[in-house]
């Protein structure tokens with residue numbers, strides 16, 4: 161594996177053709193937005209390019225691929241976007257794992273599986289790197305490319321709320337807004353609208369939420385039945401829920417993949433490192449959002465997770481700043497009465 165710069169990556173793409181762009185399983189706005197943005201840019205340079213995903217792509221992302229028909233060609237160049245680990249290609253695309261010519265990514269945990277790697281883990285979204293490359297390629301960013309890049313950045317930053325959001329994230333989006341596109345429509349679709357099934361799923365998930373370690377950990381379990389009866393796109397929205405509870409430092413979602421295999425999503429505030437918790441169990445990701453797969457019965461899996469969280473909590477000495485309770489305590493109120 162060779163680490164390369166944005167300029168190198170642009171040069172490589174300039175001389176490549178018949179490009180197959182891979183996105184990760186359980187696709188999100190960043191992998192799809194990055195994939196379709198670079199696909200549109202490459203096509204405008206008269207190159208052949210397709211985007212593929214090994215998993216079901218939820219309908220809410222349809223606009224990203226609008227007007228992008230599948231072209232018929234034998235791939236000569238394999239590009240992976242937003243994929244930290246070949247395992248994330250999923251079953252259907254796993255045969256590309258050792259054939260990736262170029263990987264563009266922003267995950268610090270990238271395993272270096274591609275022949276060439278453009279990695280910038282200071283970026284909140286892979287789409288931020290893609291924006292730079294499209295500019296280096298000299299492609300004019302149109303409304304459709306702007307929508308793709310905006311979708312990548314807005315979804316990976318939780319609509320600019322997460323701590324990974326930088327001045328550069330806002331700067332790029334400001335430039336996109338000057339071009340003009342309907343961000344309101346995208347925000348409604350990505351961050352507001354929920355199907356009735358989703359609301360019902362949230363109700364069931366929250367009903368079964370359990371607390372551990374003095375309320376510092378909240379866990380939601382999605383059983384195979386719950387998952388099979390729902391649109392995979394809706395499941396994404398469940399993972400932020402346990403972290404929303406006051407006092408919770410680590411929110412965990414267990415998705416039952418097989419009888420004895422759980423896919424785990426870990427979300428933390430910025431005082432705890434989710435990627436370190438998951439690394440203890442063979443996974444990885446970002447500081448505030450990471451994942452892993454754990455084998456065992458549900459109780460065994462929860463046990464392993466809680467041990468990893470406890471170990472990480474004792475290794476991390478940062479104060480629990482996120483959870484300072486803003487509501488005055490009884491003591492404060494009594495104190496105020498005395499002052500009055």
Ligand SMILES: [Mn+2]
Pocket residue numbers: 190191242266284285286316
């Ligand atoms: Mn991403």
